[in-house]
Amino acid sequence: MTAPSIYVHIPFCEQICFYCDFNKFYIKNQPVDEYVEVLGEEIKQVIAMDEKPSIETIYIGGGTPTALNEQQLKQVLDDVNAAVKDPAAVREFTVEVNPGEADRGKFQMMRDAGVNRLSIGVQSFDDKLLQKIGRGHSAEEAVETIALAKSVGFENISVDLMFGLPEQTMQTWKHTIAKTLELDVPHISAYSLKIEEKTMFYNWYRQGKIQPLPEDTEAEMYEVLVSALTSAGYIPYEISNFSKHGMDSEHNKTYWKNMEYYGVGAGAHGYLNGVRYANIGPLPHYIKAVENGESAVKEHHEVPKTEMMEEEMFMGLRMKDGVEADRFQDKFQTSYYEIFPDVIHDLTEQELLYDSGRSLHLTEKGKLLGNEVFEKFLLVY
Template sequence: MKDLALYIHIPFCERKCYYCDFTSFSGKDDQVSKYTDYLIKEISLYKEKISQEFSIKSIFIGGGTPSSIHEDYIKKILKYVYGNYPANNIEEITIEVNPGSLTLKKARKYKEMGINRISIGLQSLDNRLLKSIGRIHNSDDFYESYKILKDLGFKNISVDLMFGLPDQSLQDFHKTLEKIVLLDLTHISLYSLILEEGTLFYKWEEENKIKLPSEEEDREMYHSAVRFLNENGYKHYEISNFAKEDSKCVQNMAYWSVEPYLGIGINSHSNLDHKRFSNVSDFETYYKRLDMDRFPIHSSEHIPKEMEIAEYIILGLRLIQGIDKNKFKNRFNLDINHIYKEQILKNIKDGLLVQNENHIKLTSYGLDLANRVELDFFP
């Protein structure tokens, strides 16, 4: 049976952050209850196919803010998955939490449910910056959440941090990093602020109400963080991700390796059997489709082999180790240096790629220009 990464989308938040363009809503209990029931119905529609062909390797409960809803809803969803899907070989179950909504009761229930990885949406330990980006928590809330998780015996804890924020300096960012590495965290994700249309930050930037760091300052924040985290025991394994030994995110490795994944819930995305598809993004249509026992799919497309190969390369180059030439050949029965000779040589000449006998990977310079390199491999 093939491994499957299962993503479950919980689209509820206490409040939308100023930079966020994810599908999320403020949910009352009756709304959450209804959505949970329909999530389970969607999961049930895939039961026969998944049970026959796949074994779940990882589950990621994301959002939104899953910790913003009552823990019994999470329990109900996982109980259905455990009872109806091949779940004996699950290595990792992650739930995203925010310090402002995680409680001892919720964390204890998560552990009882079999959740073994917690991803905390921290973003910063600077209270001034947290307030300026619309977060509902402060640094004390984070430390309290961290203590709760450690006291309960959670060993695999990750935090998300952001840089390139309005009025954030390199020194501000490093103060957070210096405090973070003092904790017993297994994983750290770093994300540069990207202004997405439709967000408050996008609007404010157009109106000159916020001042962002320059591109040079943003890159210096990133490169200094890479150096600092490497010096403090965190292996840089993907452009935005760092892990202690054996703590890479199993779910995300499935995405970057273009392994099968199934997304459940509104606006979730899937990649199964050479098909890519995404769900509708509104509750009304989602519920209507499921009431008719139909998959709530908004768009679907077959992935031609040449596109599948290109995506494998593009996503594989996000990994610091790069693309394993032998794995590529075994998967596609092709020699990567033969079919992409011109693209590889061009980017090596430009200082963006480097290769040895076994791997092709981005250089340090290439990490900053990954999007430019990707364009050369699109069919």
Template sequence: MAASSIYVHIPFCEQICFYCDFNKFYIKNQPVDKYVEVLNEEMKRVISMDEKPSIETIYIGGGTPTALNEQQLKQVLDDVNTLVRNPEQVREFTVEVNPGEADRDKLKMMRAAGVNRLSIGVQSFNDKLLEKIGRGHSAQEAVETIDLAKSVGFENISIDLMFGLPEQTMEIWKDTISKTLELDVPHISAYSLKIEEKTMFYNWYRQGKIQPLPEDTEAEMYEVLVSGLHDAGYTAYEISNFSKYGMDSEHNKTYWKNNEYYGFGAGAHGYLDGTRYANIGPLPHYIKAIENGESAVKESHEVPKTEMMEEEMFMGLRMKEGVRADRFESKFQTSYYTIFPEVIHDLLERELLYDSGDSLHLTKNGKLLGNEVFEQFLLVY
């Protein structure tokens, strides 16, 4: 199956969040114009101008794409559009937005360039908590950015939330959910905190300065979220993603369905022709490689069939639709019951999975113990 999605990484930020382990750099004094130039060169090398692909989804992420000024961001969007056989056939074109970093002119420019979806990094509507996690905006700025985006004409808006944060109480979390629902956006992504290496939170955790919330509290926060959003008309179409009818993130489904996609930019990941790859992360090294006519890829891994089947299971189970039997058999010419008989029967007996007849799905308890379930599908040969 040919790749029909593009991910572009913009690794610049006005402020580095304490929990973030993505490839990113403070934008001040960085060669941003040069990065935009070599990014375009990388994209043109990978995608032949004579054989432009039929692209259905585009996602500009980071870092913070809106840390770029209006002209720089417009150049990136225009360059991406030149790669696509027919930009009008792109169903979903998303740009990540930081509250307070996109004024009316920048938002109008994005709409004119074909962007039809925004993913706004809110995380919380509690100012003290925002400060504690290193966000550079206030709750009010988040509200103002969402209202401004609506006024410019954006209807497909997603906001990101985080739970399980140090010092985040259930009262703070319920208040954030309540304020989110007041904004009436069609899509919400909500993620629990994971303390990753190479972050400020990791350093503080090792020093004993912060402690993650107990797993039971985190699980309760998730249940409160699911219940509150369900009552408000949202569907949990994936473990961490909730949408109103017809407003699922089509680009993110590329990942969960284990489909291939182009990945461009410093530190970007991609999946093409059965090979997963990661680009060079350090900015000077990435720029130098492109300027020297070299590949931006730092490392690659040809995915064997066994690994593809593993990924099909633990990625597919994240979605409400689950892992479809016909899709699995079409891709691998065998049944998941043939490949994972003992694992599936064990998880069914433990009521962490259920079989709807044509698909396997996580149960309510299975969602709370998702990582434990997913680990069971790692084959050992």
């Protein structure tokens, strides 16, 4: 069985952000060339193991893919293209970009390799705030990077923003939103801060050096975001994602629709044949495993049907289209009313869920309390 999507993890960064808990390493003095080489081997082992699959979306994330030099990144892109049945048939090929890390040559190389979408990690247009969260670029560099990408021919560009950051004010947040709208990109992702373990923010939070913003302020920031973006013609097709018509992230829909995907690279996650798996994270162990012809997977979890149904609900409810009754029925040979009757009834009564008869959706109130809603769909056996 093959999956329609590929995720490739590049675990290197020019600078480590204080909030990031992804598998990443400061690139200086790391075995980058060796990593790129063994990554190509894992791609062959996992993706093109039997026959080349027909792939619809590819996503190169990190870390920071553009921390690689042009030749290293080209090798990764070439290896991925070589593993798929028809590279020209890939509908969406995304690479994450850090402002200031890609010159015209690197952008042109990506275009030539078939990349047709960029996800640019701007986070904020306030220089002081960028420094406080550990970003290595300035607001001006973000503007210049987006302009350069457009000049090379990239039209499908997504900008990542963050809110709920320590010391972030409503004024600076509104400025960031306004500046983003001026750039006229077709897709915007905006995420609230989550203080995760194994981050500098977590250590500082435990030491009392930083405090997250109050939940009410964070909720107000989200409401300001939704109002500004919808007024500007963006569709909130997922809780944290907004697009102009037809410019949704097709790759991320793979996750929200609970579909399967290949995951390759150190610390990457994948979902194949009903099994979720996670790769070895530490570079030396990952490299050694692949060089020895062994699997890079460190752990796997065979997902039972009950868990699949849970995921179908709380992932699908993130999207504007919600969870479709017919899709659920076809996938699990049962109705979500049969599996979650009390939950659906209670959440509808509380006006957190809207039932159209054909699909279930979060209400505006439900979006603000999304995590609480999703928890209700966790079955207990």
